[in-house]
Amino acid sequence: MAKIRLFIEHPLVPGQAVPLDAAQAHYLSGVMRQRAGDQVTVFNGRDGEWLASIAQAGKRGGGLDLIRQTGDQRDPPDLWMIFAPIKKARTDFIVEKAAEMGAARILPVQTDFTNSERIRQDRLQAHAIEAAEQCGGTYVPAVDDLVALSKLLDGWDPARRILWADEVLAGPAETLAGLPAGPWAILIGPEGGFSDAERKRLSSLPYVTRISLGPRILRADTAAVAALALWQSALGDWR
Amino acid sequence: MAKIRLFIEHPLVPGQAVPLDAAQAHYLSGVMRQRAGDQVTVFNGRDGEWLASIAQAGKRGGGLDLIRQTGDQRDPPDLWMIFAPIKKARTDFIVEKAAEMGAARILPVQTDFTNSERIRQDRLQAHAIEAAEQCGGTYVPAVDDLVALSKLLDGWDPARRILWADEVLAGPAETLAGLPAGPWAILIGPEGGFSDAERKRLSSLPYVTRISLGPRILRADTAAVAALALWQSALGDWR
Known part of the structure; x- marks a missing residue:
């Protein structure tokens, strides 16, 4: 080969x-x-x-x-990865890891505590392509351009559930085994966390499931891989 | 605070x-x-x-x-992370992520396909300390000096089970829910994989459990976080 x-x-x-x-x-x-x-x-x-x-x-x-x-063509499950880009190297890593772990679409979002007002979408897309080449995948997730989280939620299709890895919940990680299959998105916050307004809105949305990723506070790139691993093994193509 | x-x-x-x-x-x-x-x-x-x-x-x-x-003092579960260091940046990331994800001890190993014959143990230990400072932990995993995998296995206490994330198994990820609690170590291979001799030996050891991490081939740093997430949620302090 x-x-x-x-x-x-x-x-x-x-x-x-x-x-x-x-x-x-x-x-x-x-x-x-x-x-x-x-x-x-x-x-x-x-x-x-x-x-x-x-x-x-x-x-x-x-x-x-x-x-x-x-x-054969192997498409990933219908899972999106939403994250708030911060530092360049960690943003690159999140895109790389999301592609390796089988996210179908990658959506960088601007949150209240995100400083970066623009990203290099073409560079991030190139990282996703390189990760797909490396990991033996036949699919490249599309990397969207940066959008405000509030705007993304305004137009959200409630049929797609959101798994919100909330760093404030520093308890045991919920098991995902009982959650329904179907389209999902994982949401990872910026390292400063979400603002009170964002937290209030996310908590009120019926399609958002809030989970903990254990007792330590994970960096955004670590949290992205950990949440993807839990989702893939419970609901995705690692089953 | x-x-x-x-x-x-x-x-x-x-x-x-x-x-x-x-x-x-x-x-x-x-x-x-x-x-x-x-x-x-x-x-x-x-x-x-x-x-x-x-x-x-x-x-x-x-x-x-x-x-x-x-x-209070919060110690991680009795979980070790064994990995083969390759490139500097990814080695740093594995140590950082293992500390964040709650590994109790980090053991870099030299395998048949590992080129690096030495590591900067002091630098890796400093990364583990920084990760513990960042993630809110009260525990810093010790980073061992580089040891040959064969030598590590020669002196292995069979009471500590090894979870071997084998990149050759590109199938569904096994559920870890049925595995026994107690002392464990996760073993992540180098990016070139293990040699035939290493594979044969690992496969023959009664305390080694071989698992898949899904249908794509993960980079070593991604595999480390993914395996830690699955172990922590099934057997560790994310339960």
Whole structure:
């Protein structure tokens, strides 16, 4: 099996050549020292995983020939990850971890105590792609642009439940085993926590379930992985 | 409540002054701009959490006066985290996360596919202390020096079970609910996985339980948090 896994936007159809853009061709030939005839694994988020052979890879782009399909398309469960970005490195980690852990969509939100007024959506999306390439997934979660939490909740479909990892609840972690299946979103707060107004609103929403993540206060990136692990093992594709 | 939490080695006994070394005094006065009379929270890993007032903090050290105990000593469950250090940043993260998630001891191991032949134990221990200060814990896990996995297993007490997160098992995550309580260790492999010899030995040990962490291949730092979350919620102090 080829060691390099590459996400490409193009449809993967037997017999059709797959074009490489200049960045992908440079990555394969310049960075990874691959030549024509070398094999790579590709996926596009829709058509499963394929073994492909490099037809050409140069400075202005290149192309792949598909050899055979090596894996089915595997979509994650219908789980979103909502988080408040703070420091760059930890924001990158949350996106990476959410992609690895099988979130279907990643939504950075601005909360009352979030300072960052903008994010680099393109950079975060690139992190999600890289995580999908690394973890053997065939799906890349979309990373949304930053939106205010209040606005997100204004337009929220109540059919999607929210699992709110509330750092104020420093008790035992509730078991998620009894919660209903279906569409969910995990909400992780910023490291300063939520404002009183936000807490009041979240507590009043019938589709929000508040859980504790144990007796210690977790950093946002730790809380994200821990909540994803509990959800995936109780309600997701780790069952 | 004071915002600054400080780990100190000294016993915390009512009425006794607590000396600060030069680094701690510099942190309080030079970095955090605290002055005599300002309050901090301190813990030493044994005597719970205390509110203290700065008596003096200068270039050559200083001292604290204990005001009152504000929290009981809370030790984590008897859970060790064994992992193979690779890249510096991810090694730091694993130590930080293990401390936050309530591991009682952190054991870096050298495996057949681990390149790093030494670690900076003092630096990793400092990360564990910082994580304990941040997460509100009153306990700091000891970080061992690097030891070969084979040697660690040679001297292993079979009364301590090992939960081996095996990245080759890409299926549903087993439920940990039926596993016995008592002393445990979580074992996370290096990103290249374990060698055949290591896999054979681990598989043959009666105290090793092999689990999957879902259908995607997780990075070592993600796997560490995910396995800790599952263990803590099933067998640890998140129950």
